[in-house]
Amino acid sequence: MKREGIKKHLALYFIAGSQDCPKNIEEILIEAIEGGITLFQFREKGKGSLHTSDEIEQLAVRLLQICRTSNIPFIVNDDVELALKIGADGIHVGQDDAKAGDIITRINGMILGVSVHSAEEAKRALADGADYIGVGPVFPTSSKEDAKEARGTAVIEEIKQAGIDIPMVGIGGITAENAKSVVMAGADGVSVISSISRSEHPAAAARALKKVING
Ligand SMILES: Cc1ncc(COP(=O)(O)OP(=O)(O)O)c(N)n1
Ligand SMILES: Cc1nc(C(=O)O)sc1CCOP(=O)(O)O
Numbered sequence: 001m002k003r004e005g006i007k008k009h010l011a012l013y014f015i016a017g018s019q020d021c022p023k024n025i026e027e028i029l030i031e032a033i034e035g036g037i038t039l040f041q042f043r044e045k046g047k048g049s050l051h052t053s054d055e056i057e058q059l060a061v062r063l064l065q066i067c068r069t070s071n072i073p074f075i076v077n078d079d080v081e082l083a084l085k086i087g088a089d090g091i092h093v094g095q096d097d098a099k100a101g102d103i104i105t106r107i108n109g110m111i112l113g114v115s116v117h118s119a120e121e122a123k124r125a126l127a128d129g130a131d132y133i134g135v136g137p138v139f140p141t142s143s144k145e146d147a148k149e150a151r152g153t154a155v156i157e158e159i160k161q162a163g164i165d166i167p168m169v170g171i172g173g174i175t176a177e178n179a180k181s182v183v184m185a186g187a188d189g190v191s192v193i194s195s196i197s198r199s200e201h202p203a204a205a206a207r208a209l210k211k212v213i214n215g
């Protein structure tokens with residue numbers, strides 16, 4: 001599944017690690033799938049996350065199995081070795097991670113996502129072979145300690161206006177209340193952590209987001 005095929009999976013892209021979840025992450029993922037998420041990223045990172053690589057790998061494998069039973073592609077954040085080891089469907093890297101251009105040959109057809117904060121970075125991601133980009137933070141977020149300043153939908157609009165043709169999701173502080181503005185700006189979907197993971201009812205939260213996106 002390359003660029004065109006990925007678009008439909010970007011509609012409601014759920015990201016989580018155990019640190020984002022007030023209850024068991026496996027239960028939350030199952031409920032999020034019930035609610036209609038279209039892609040999942042395992043991001044075990046930051047305050048409260050698991051420490052040992054064994055624990056992280058075991059959790060990744062359990063979450064991958066849940067995604068496989070529902071045909072939801074499973075992306076690993078940052079860790080190329082883990083993605084390759086467990087046979088993930090893709091890897092997401094940021095500007096301070098392994099360089100997309102360096103890993104493209106190693107990941108052998110896996111989905112490659114890249115975080116960008118400008119049209120310039122989007123252009124480079126496209127040239128490096130990224131299948132999609134994550135653009136953020138759109139709104140202020142509490143889920144990423146080192147997040148940059150929120151820029152609203154300006155960067156998404158800039159990328160569209162520059163004619164850079166790559167599937168993209170907005171990320172950062174996205175809720176059912178503001179998701180429509182992200183899609184209206186030109187994103188193919190939204191990527192969320194807390195709107196689903198910290199909801200008392202993750203399935204209902206995912207359903208509400210989906211309804212807004214499908215509009
Ligand atoms: C879909 C998506 N977009 C952006 C990011 C952020 O990646 P990065 O800037 O590398 O920050 P960390 O998530 O690694 O803290 C993402 N993970 N997913
Ligand atoms: C993982 C991540 N990356 C961002 C970026 O701007 O690149 S913002 C972010 C956190 C998104 O979490 P929430 O939906 O809870 O705001």
Ligand SMILES: [Mg+2]
Pocket residue numbers: 077078092093094097
């Ligand atoms: Mg990263």
